[in-house]
Amino acid sequence: MTYVDAYLQSKVMGADALELITMLYDKAIVSLHIAKDSIIKGLDDPELVKKKAIELSRATDIVYYLNDILDRQRGGQIAENLSIIYTTLAGELVRANLFNDVETISKCIEILNSLKSAWEDVKKQLKENQNEQKRILAGAI
Numbered sequence: 642m643t644y645v646d647a648y649l650q651s652k653v654m655g656a657d658a659l660e661l662i663t664m665l666y667d668k669a670i671v672s673l674h675i676a677k678d679s680i681i682k683g684l685d686d687p688e689l690v691k692k693k694a695i696e697l698s699r700a701t702d703i704v705y706y707l708n709d710i711l712d713r714q715r716g717g718q719i720a721e722n723l724s725i726i727y728t729t730l731a732g733e734l735v736r737a738n739l740f741n742d743v744e745t746i747s748k749c750i751e752i753l754n755s756l757k758s759a760w761e762d763v764k765k766q767l768k769e770n771q772n773e774q775k776r777i778l779a780g781a782i
Contacts, residue, residue: 659764662707666757669703670750672696676738677746684741697738700749704731726752 676696679689708727711720730749737745 659760659767662760663757663764665703665707666753666760669700670753670757672700672703673734673746673750673753676700677743677750680741680743680746693741694738697734697746701731701734701738704734723756726756 673696676693679693679696682689684690684693704727708724708731711724711727713720713724716723730752733745733749736742737749
């Protein structure tokens with residue numbers, strides 16, 4: 642195991658659910674950038690074609706996984722809306738793979754960045770709420 646692998650493993654093992662979700666977004670976004678760059682460089686090289694397909698497949702798998710782990714009972718309408726977004730994104734990524742569509746990949750990157758930012762805002766708000774509760778408890782002692 643390399644140092645990078647050990648670092649990533651420790652980061653994942655120590656992460657909470659929201660951190661894991663943002664890590665998944667990060668990986669999907671990175672994979673889409675790699676796929677997009679492969680298309681832009683030209684698909685005359687079989688290695689670039691392979692790289693594009695692998696990275697788009699990886700990003701699509703992540704989007705499907707994010708959809709699968711949605712808690713539809715507790716998440717209600719938000720979970721349903723996310724499911725629609727994830728399903729649409731997955732379809733667009735399959736289409737982008739078939740037609741080497743850089744514009745669609747760029748739009749998917751934008752959407753994933755927006756969703757990731759929203760999850761980061763949720764995490765920040767939760768942390769602020771926890772800190773406020775600690776201050777209230779400390780003041781009561």
